[in-house]
Amino acid sequence: xxxxxxxxxSSVTLPTMLxxxxxxxxxxxxxxxxxxxxxxxxxxDVPVSMSTLSHHLKVLRxxxxxxxxxxxxxxxxxxxxxxxxxxxxxxxxxxxxxA
Amino acid sequence: xxxxxxxxxSSVTLPTMLxxxxxxxxxxxxxxxxxxxxxxxxxxDVPVSMSTLSHHLKVLRxxxxxxxxxxxxxxxxxxxxxxxxxxxxxxxxxxxxxA
DNA sequence: CCAAGATTTCGATGACGGTCGAATTGCTGG
DNA sequence: CCAGCAATTCGACCGTCATCGAAATCTTGG
Numbered sequence: 001x002x003x004x005x006x007x008x009x010s011s012v013t014l015p016t017m018l019x020x021x022x023x024x025x026x027x028x029x030x031x032x033x034x035x036x037x038x039x040x041x042x043x044x045d046v047p048v049s050m051s052t053l054s055h056h057l058k059v060l061r062x063x064x065x066x067x068x069x070x071x072x073x074x075x076x077x078x079x080x081x082x083x084x085x086x087x088x089x090x091x092x093x094x095x096x097x098x099a
Numbered sequence: 100x101x102x103x104x105x106x107x108x109s110s111v112t113l114p115t116m117l118x119x120x121x122x123x124x125x126x127x128x129x130x131x132x133x134x135x136x137x138x139x140x141x142x143x144d145v146p147v148s149m150s151t152l153s154h155h156l157k158v159l160r161x162x163x164x165x166x167x168x169x170x171x172x173x174x175x176x177x178x179x180x181x182x183x184x185x186x187x188x189x190x191x192x193x194x195x196x197x198a
Numbered sequence: 199c200c201a202a203g204a205t206t207t208c209g210a211t212g213a214c215g216g217t218c219g220a221a222t223t224g225c226t227g228g
Numbered sequence: 229c230c231a232g233c234a235a236t237t238c239g240a241c242c243g244t245c246a247t248c249g250a251a252a253t254c255t256t257g258g
Contacts, residue, residue: 014126014194014198015120015121015122015123018117018118018120018121018126018194019118019121021114021117021121022114022118022121024114027113027114027117088193088194088197089193089196089197090189090193091190091194091197093189094187094189094190094193095113095117095187095190097188097189098113098187098188098190099113
């Protein structure tokens with residue numbers, strides 16, 4: 001496993017972020033994280049295989065939306081909500097508020 | 100030219116809207132519209148061919164973001180900002196505010 | 199009605215993206 | 229140190245999408 005890369009929020013573009021959120025599965029993951037505050041990967045409730053979920057988590061991470069922390073043999077995933085709010089004020093929060 | 104279809108905002112999903120905005124060209128068009136309030140098609144400043152622009156305008160229209168009105172031999176394009184704000188409060192407005 | 203201009207549609211193309219299963223890597227408890 | 233679980237990577241597949249140029253469509257002025 002190569003080292004996890006977390007982009008600086010200042011380097012994330014708006015299209016990159018919107019693209020990451022424009023997928024049902026990824027949006028669902030982000031919502032689940034927002035509600036839980038921090039969730040272990042295998043616990044996400046998504047209708048795709050483990051490898052596909054892994055792919056989506058990577059897209060979210062590279063878009064600056066997630067922080068991933070190895071924690072034992074698991075990984076902790078957290079929403080970088082506060083950081084994204086400073087980068088794109090109101091965008092992520094309003095999306096999370098929308099149905 | 101078949102009749103233009105404008106979806107009811109209530110039928111637009113969040114991923115559909117975000118996907119429409121997750122493209123550099125389309126986001127640029129939306130920004131230009133927001134600034135001008137109403138722009139004739141041929142006047143958009145985008146780095147693509149006319150046929151490609153037409154495609155993007157269609158995507159935006161079908162995502163409920165644009166209202167297109169034939170006006171003589173031109174077409175008037177307007178942002179459906181107020182309607183999208185009632186559907187997804189804060190989303191479009193915060194995106195337009197972001198850099 | 200016809201010519202000209204504006205825009206869309208069509209057809210093709212190449213790139214990208216979501217998906218899966220299998221193989222791989224990483225970590226830990228025994 | 230090894231068995232087992234967690235998660236990623238790999239390779240393949242297929243559908244979607246951005247793009248273009250050419251042809252078609254629509255609208256109006258003359």
